[in-house]
Amino acid sequence: MTSVCLTQVGAGEPLETAKVLGSQTCMTSGCHGGAGLGRGAGNIFNRFDPHFNASATLTNGRSKAIARQLGIENAAESESCTVCHSPMRQVPASRLEAAPKEHIVDSGVSCANCHGPEEKWLLSHTRPDYPKDALARLGMRQLGSAYQRANNCVACHQNLSDPLVKAKHPALVFELDGLLVAEPKHWRELEGFSNVKTWLVGQAVALREAAAQANREPGDRRNAEIEAIKVLLQATDTGWDDSRKDLVHSADEYAKRISSTAMGHEQSRAMLSKLIGNRTPFQPDAFDTVAKDYRTWSTGYYAERLTLAIDRLNESLIGSGQQALIAKEPLKELFDAAKPPESFDAATTEDFIQKLNQVTNPHIDAKQNR
Ligand code: HEC
Numbered sequence: 082m083t084s085v086c087l088t089q090v091g092a093g094e095p096l097e098t099a100k101v102l103g104s105q106t107c108m109t110s111g112c113h114g115g116a117g118l119g120r121g122a123g124n125i126f127n128r129f130d131p132h133f134n135a136s137a138t139l140t141n142g143r144s145k146a147i148a149r150q151l152g153i154e155n156a157a158e159s160e161s162c163t164v165c166h167s168p169m170r171q172v173p174a175s176r177l178e179a180a181p182k183e184h185i186v187d188s189g190v191s192c193a194n195c196h197g198p199e200e201k202w203l204l205s206h207t208r209p210d211y212p213k214d215a216l217a218r219l220g221m222r223q224l225g226s227a228y229q230r231a232n233n234c235v236a237c238h239q240n241l242s243d244p245l246v247k248a249k250h251p252a253l254v255f256e257l258d259g260l261l262v263a264e265p266k267h268w269r270e271l272e273g274f275s276n277v278k279t280w281l282v283g284q285a286v287a288l289r290e291a292a293a294q295a296n297r298e299p300g301d302r303r304n305a306e307i308e309a310i311k312v313l314l315q316a317t318d319t320g321w322d323d324s325r326k327d328l329v330h331s332a333d334e335y336a337k338r339i340s341s342t343a344m345g346h347e348q349s350r351a352m353l354s355k356l357i358g359n360r361t362p363f364q365p366d367a368f369d370t371v372a373k374d375y376r377t378w379s380t381g382y383y384a385e386r387l388t389l390a391i392d393r394l395n396e397s398l399i400g401s402g403q404q405a406l407i408a409k410e411p412l413k414e415l416f417d418a419a420k421p422p423e424s425f426d427a428a429t430t431e432d433f434i435q436k437l438n439q440v441t442n443p444h445i446d447a448k449q450n451r
């Protein structure tokens with residue numbers, strides 16, 4: 082598990098050799114250390130972004146407890162943790178030469194982890210006429226489309242190895258739209274940005290990564306999660322087809338297709354209605370491809386992602402000036418009822434369905450909650 086974050090982008094990019102110059106190169110006052118969006122991107126990042134402090138997290142009490150469970154002496158120096166929390170430590174020293182190493186290694190998740198190592202594109206990227214695909218060839222990762230963003234963010238936000246799960250690292254549930262909303266914005270969204278598309282592409286990429294991890298580290302729990310995401314995609318009625326064998330490949334193709342499809346509030350409304358009306362995943366014979374003891378986990382994983390989906394799709398309606406379909410209070414109760422998957426059983430399922438029925442109530446006056 083080395084340098085996931087710098088190497089996972091498509092072949093042909095010079096990411097294996099280009100040097101990381103470090104965020105201070107981006108942060109001069111004439112560049113991204115200024116004010117406002119774009120110019121001030123670095124200041125917004127350093128002051129507000131959770132990634133800035135990601136390596137400091139490895140020295141807190143919770144990290145020490147996780148590390149103890151794993152028999153790790155120092156989380157801040159262990160690759161099991163730094164690969165996501167302090168990814169610059171994974172970059173070989175030879176690629177850090179151009180910048181003071183001490184400054185870079187503890188910089189948390191840094192500019193280059195999302196934007197690509199700067200060496201070869203630094204000078205050209207300020208030229209307004211410089212084509213984006215040429216910048217991409219120089220190693221500047223393009224993050225404009227939902228698919229490109231999903232590929233970037235999922236590297237650290239979906240898969241935890243079995244030992245980390247057992248050591249009680251916070252569970253990771255990749256939900257791209259919510260993550261992008263929660264990250265303090267240091268960029269402007271372009272015309273045509275779609276929250277509903279972002280949500281759906283995120284789910285497909287979560288499935289792809291979970292399936293890829295299951296190929297490396299198979300297990301009943303993982304399988305339970307995979308089946309839950311498949312059922313969720315199916316329920317959106319957007320052409321997800323899981324009849325093909327290679328799940329990694331089909332999820333990837335589907336994600337790419339959705340990413341290049343125009344989507345707006347009609348799609349949000351249609352998907353939201355379908356998802357909140359669908360009780361099939363709660364039938365006793367649902368998830369019968371999952372090992373018996375893990376079927377309630379599937380229900381739990383499904384409930385968890387369904388709740389997030391309802392929230393995101395509802396928000397995307399409000400964001401595009403439409404009337405919300407779901408009122409705030411019943412949605413809050415649904416969140417409370419979506420217990421962690423491992424604690425799902427007959428009683429929690431009953432409770433969840435009951436809350437889902439309340440969310441579905443057509444008499445709710447959604448307007449009062451705007
Ligand atoms: C190199 C790994 C890495 C990449 C790539 C990455 N993140 Fe993170 N992210 C983290 C880590 C580690 C944390 C936890 C920070 C902490 O509290 O220590 C985090 C935390 C967050 C949080 C706050 C916690 C939460 O779940 O709400 C948000 C929001 C977030 N990331 C959004 C994103 C988005 C959006 C992207 C893609 C544009 C992204 N991240 C890409 C590693 C990464």
Ligand code: HEC
Pocket residue numbers: 138139141143144145147148151153156161162163164165166236237238239240241245250251252253
């Ligand atoms: C696959 C990437 C990944 C790995 C590997 C990883 N983390 Fe995390 N970690 C995250 C992300 C993402 C979050 C944010 C989760 C959220 O808030 O939803 C996080 C959150 C945390 C938190 C809670 C945030 C806080 O401020 O207290 C702690 C503690 C933590 N990680 C410690 C560790 C330790 C210790 C290790 C190594 C044993 C480790 N992590 C390995 C991605 C990772």
Ligand code: HEC
Pocket residue numbers: 104107108113118119120122123126127132190191192193194195196223224225226230267268269270271
């Ligand atoms: C967690 C991932 C992540 C990290 C880390 C990150 N960015 Fe970004 N950044 C993004 C995303 C996503 C966009 C939107 C890109 C797009 O739409 O094409 C973006 C856009 C930008 C833009 C374009 C702003 C605009 O709208 O014109 C600048 C400039 C920028 N980032 C600078 C930085 C700098 C400087 C750092 C480090 C201090 C940094 N970024 C760190 C994810 C990240």
